[in-house]
Amino acid sequence: MLQKTFKLSNKIIWLSSLFLGILSSVPKIAEHHFNPYEALVNSLITFLFSLFIWYYNIYTLPKFTSRNAISEFSVARLLKSLVVGLGVMFLLACLQQYLLTHLSFGPVMLMIEVRGILINLTFYMFLHLLYQSYQNQQVAIELERTKSDNLSAQYELIKQQVNPHFLFNSLNTLKYMVESDDAGSVNFILKLSDFYRYTLESRKHNLIKLSKELEILQSYLFLLKARFEEGIVLSVRIDQSLCQSYIPPFTLQLLLENCIKHNIVSLQHPLEINIYSDEQYITVENKLQLKKTPEASTGLGLANINQRYIHLQDKEILITVTDTLFTVKLPIIHEDHHH
Structure with a gap:
């Protein structure tokens, strides 16, 4: 039974995470009293969370098999990813509070958790679309291979008959x-x-x-x-x-x-x-x-x-x-x- 693993380029994962990290610091840069250290910590937190969510969602994807191609949207897997993401983002928010003690923890944590949910949802939906396309390609390849094998078998059968x-x-x-x-x-x-x-x-x-x-x-x-x-x-x-x-x-x-x-x-x-x-x-x-x-x-x-x-x-x-x-x-x- 053919079994394959879906893969995504590490370059895409790291560059997209870095982009989100920089993007999250833009509001800080636009503030009248710009604090480079605060913007850097904020970017780092977002960058680390984005990396984690990418790899977590990729490694929890089911492996493609020729017998069991999963094409449905998995709500259970999404909910699990959101719960894990909230937990990780809470830990990162605690880290940010440790590094930036002057910030009010409650509003900051709420903002970070909302940001984490949005990042998680975006990455999950994007991965689902990519994985769906990947499965369709694998199914098409399997069908062509099966047709080829069957034609070969029929040809040998006719020769032997x-x-x-x-x-x-x-x-x-x-x-x-x-x-x-x-x-x-x-x-x-x-x-x-x-x-x-x-x-x-x-x-x-x-x-x-x-x-x-x-x-x-x-x-x-x-x-x-x-x-x-x-x-x-x-x-x-x-x-x-x-x-x-x-x-x-x-x-x-x-x-x-x-x-x-x-x-x-x-x-x-x-x-x-x-x-x-x-x-x-x-x-x-x-x-x-x-x-x-x-x-x-x-x-x-x-x-x-x-x-x-x-x-x-x-x-x-x-x-x-x-x-x-x-x-x-x-x-x-x-x-x-x-x-």
């Missing part, structure tokens, strides 16, 4: 089935057609129902079974209540494809893959039986899935590797999170 190796292997299997007069060849053609129809329909969406994803997976599994026969053993145990949850399209297919790519699949060593659910995750788990000569891997498959989950739900997938198992946990996306 139309996998030329899978199509080539499927057509080879079909050729063998037709040549051997296999009765299942017609059904194979229908399943292949269904699978690519699903591909064309589903890639238009960021999310689809889990029940639909499982249908796509069954068609994909049928095509794999025609090639590997009992070399693949898939077990699916998904709670029925989760079938109405959502999932990025072809996530399960890509994970299944990843299992086959990196592991031995044969009748002598069947590849066991389990898909099951709990309250928070859908888990895809396979027994590790790595190929002696591993295929070149770009790592884009899992990265693509992870990127889509970050984009859609601001959560990452969990990957665990042991000596015997490779496990991927997918966060469950419920309907109220569907955006």
